[in-house]
Amino acid sequence: YGREWKNECSRWDLFPLVLAVWALRPEGINWPDFETDDPAKQGRKSFRLEKITAANGLSHEHAHDAASDVMATIELARLIRQRQPRLWNWALHNRCKNAVAAALGSGRPCVWIDISAGQQRGFIRVVMPVAVNPANKNEFLVWDLSRDPNELLGMKSEDICRRAFGRTQDLQEGEKRLALRALKINTFPFVCDNIRVLTPDVCSRFGLDISRIIANGEALGRIRSEIEGPVIDSRSCKEEPREPQDCDVALYEGFISPEDQTMMERLHGDSAEDFADDVSRGAIHFDDPRLEELFFRFRARNYPETLSDGEKAEWREHCRERLIDGKGPGLTLERYFEEIDSIAEADELAQQEGRMPEAVFEKRRTVLDALYDWGDAVANRVDEFEEEDAQ
CATH class of the missing domain: 3.30.1520.20 (Exonuclease ExoI, domain 2)
Incomplete structure (x- = not known):
């Protein structure tokens, strides 16, 4: 919200305008044909960014690369503004x-x-x-x-x-x-x-x-x-009744109040020492229950030394429910390792069949190995929870 709407900022989806220009005022822009062997689709136009930029001589060196796509979209917007200025200005202001x-x-x-x-x-x-x-x-x-x-x-x-x-x-x-x-x-x-x-x-x-x-x-x-x-x-x-979302994925479940925003800014401005002191004095609190729970999880993930014994036990139970029992969003550890194994097997087959270069295969395997090691570390930490609970 702060990036896209605050201080009179706004957004604009260019795709509907591109379709409108083609349908209503297509002159001055080259519209590439849709490549197909289906007779029923012959004569259709393609609105893929890389096709339109190529047809109009616009720079787009690396299609589907985020930065390149952004620059190509800007070039396309500039072309529309030049060739159909009245439609462009109307759409911009409406x-x-x-x-x-x-x-x-x-x-x-x-x-x-x-x-x-x-x-x-x-x-x-x-x-x-x-x-x-x-x-x-x-x-x-x-x-x-x-x-x-x-x-x-x-x-x-x-x-x-x-x-x-x-x-x-x-x-x-x-x-x-x-x-x-x-x-x-x-x-x-x-x-x-x-x-x-x-x-x-x-x-x-x-x-x-x-x-x-x-x-x-x-x-x-x-x-x-x-x-x-x-x-x-x-x-x-x-519309069917929805279960309340877990606070980790409840980004769009309502705006944050100005008071809670001020508290969040204070929290992120604290040094580690000031943060620990604020927690010990109970100086950080939120009106939004989502933020109260997120604050607890933030402390557990980043400042576990600020947790009381009861809070540590609560956090261990939360981790077990997520990683072992599958309660809430995300993958269990078992499913996490299965996903890695599935990707590794598919990569190995692609490499053997010549569909994946050796260099790409090795790079991907390095990433998968690192992900597996991270999962092992998490699994070991969950095992340690049992020992801590027994003490």
Whole structure:
């Protein structure tokens, strides 16, 4: 949060914009063909970063290398800004969720670039909202106006849930999936409330019937009050109660309060001596129960000398439950060693069959040996717990 949102920082996913440029304003950029022997996929375009950069003469020396991919993405962004400046500027200033929510709340049909719509449709959906998910204000439940919304009239929430958000195998014979979609406004979608971006040429390319879309939008406006309740209920009926997550993996289970953030900053600024003194005086405490447990584990992992006898016994039991019994996230020691053995066997076979160079094989084996040694050290420490408990 501090890196991506604090001090008016923000993020932007460029991929929806790339799809939008190809679908709406493709001029000035070379769009590489998708290489395939499947006749059904002939004529499709490839949107892989390395293909687009190569087709447009952009530098991308090491595809899938993180730093190289970042620089190539920047070059692609620069190309879009140069060749389609109006679309670039519009997308840049309308990328955040407040702008997306305003577009969806305009009462007008909105153009949404959605990869699940498929390339044959130009990844284009023209949608209008039916409801906002009360359990998640960032999720708008929208109707694809290529279909008649009167399908929803009189439908039970359970049936809407199954046909809109359920698995394909749960559809009954002869049933079609509903054109109801969940649009998350905080994922930087491309959403525009001006359907004039769908020029006659765009509509012709992708078979869009604007008059039908407008008529379906008007129909949705007339029946929205009747279908809003069942649609909202359909979303909640799919959600199953979740078990509370272990604090080690509960990163997204809620924001940290300013008071707890201040305490964390103080904690990380302490020297080892000051830290031990703060612990002995009980000067470090958190309101968030996740942080209280994380603080205990932090001490056990990094400053075990600050633990009381009771806390040491609690920590030993926690380690046994994780590493031996398999309680909580992560691998047991047994599973950990099995994973290493499986990788080692696959590497050996690949090396014997000539699919892995000797130098690569040796480097990987060195890493696997180090991982095995580390696991042995952990296993030995767990064995020592038994002796400590017996004392």
